[in-house]
Amino acid sequence: xxxxxxxxxxxxxxxxxxxxxNCSYKTSINNLQWYRQNSGRGLVHLIxxxxxxxxxxxxxxxxxxxxxxxxxxxxxxxxxxxxxxSYFCATDPPLKAAGNKLTFGGGTRVLVxx
Amino acid sequence: xxxxxxxxKFQVLxxxxxxxxxxxxxxxxxxxxxxRQDPGMGLRLIHYSVxxxxxxxxxxxxxxxxxxxxxxxxxLRLLSAxxxxxxxxxxxxxxxxxxxSPLHFGNGTRLTVT
Numbered sequence: 348x349x350x351x352x353x354x355x356x357x358x359x360x361x362x363x364x365x366x367x368x369n370c371s372y373k374t375s376i377n378n379l380q381w382y383r384q385n386s387g388r389g390l391v392h393l394i395x396x397x398x399x400x401x402x403x404x405x406x407x408x409x410x411x412x413x414x415x416x417x418x419x420x421x422x423x424x425x426x427x428x429x430x431x432x433s434y435f436c437a438t439d440p441p442l443k444a445a446g447n448k449l450t451f452g453g454g455t456r457v458l459v460x461x
Numbered sequence: 462x463x464x465x466x467x468x469x470k471f472q473v474l475x476x477x478x479x480x481x482x483x484x485x486x487x488x489x490x491x492x493x494x495x496x497r498q499d500p501g502m503g504l505r506l507i508h509y510s511v512x513x514x515x516x517x518x519x520x521x522x523x524x525x526x527x528x529x530x531x532x533x534x535x536x537l538r539l540l541s542a543x544x545x546x547x548x549x550x551x552x553x554x555x556x557x558x559x560x561x562s563p564l565h566f567g568n569g570t571r572l573t574v575t
Contacts, residue, residue, distance in 0.1 A: 351503070378561040389465070389551055389566030397561065435503065439560035447492050447555045447562050448519065451503040
């Protein structure tokens with residue numbers, strides 16, 4: 348079953364605009380990660396935020412985490428055509444059981460028009 | 462630096478046939494896993510391994526077998542293919558099996574079962 352649900356499912360913006368997507372999850376987590384998937388390729392890790400962090404930056408990416416609302420957002424600033432991809436959030440369970448068993452959401456498809 | 466390599470890239474099977482999807486990584490990662498990706502479903506974990514000789518089931522293990530005889534290789538076997546197994550399969554590895562370790566993905570195997 349999906350732990351994370353991304354919103355919106357699809358997003359179309361002009362180059363230079365900001366893109367924001369949200370992820371909601373159901374159970375407590377240790378970490379939340381965001382991945383990007385270009386068409387026909389595997390997922391690429393973008394950023395990880397731990398449950399005790401509220402905000403994290405990496406280049407043009409800004410991630411927030413609100414554990415009280417069980418939600419996270421990914422902001423891509425000054426978007427480029429190369430940012431066209433699907434974006435997925437992934438969570439790991441709070442218990443330190445064996446295995447890096449990430450649960451992925453259904454993704455947000457982002458189209459950046461030149 | 463190859464990372465995670467999956468073969469084949471594409472495969473068509475008839476119902477009832479068996480096959481093995483290959484996955485190899487050259488990063489000396491302890492943790493390896495298999496996911497399937499279906500439209501609107503995100504990625505679902507099939508099987509995973511926290512080290513050579515150790516495997517365990519994920520969310521959707523039925524119809525699949527795995528083994529981990531070396532650190533580098535983690536093949537996925539379809540025992541008797543069914544149309545419901547039509548999907549894109551991704552192998553992913555991480556440095557260790559602890560939560561918070563980013564996954565490195567291969568580029569996937571697109572499987573069609575007729």
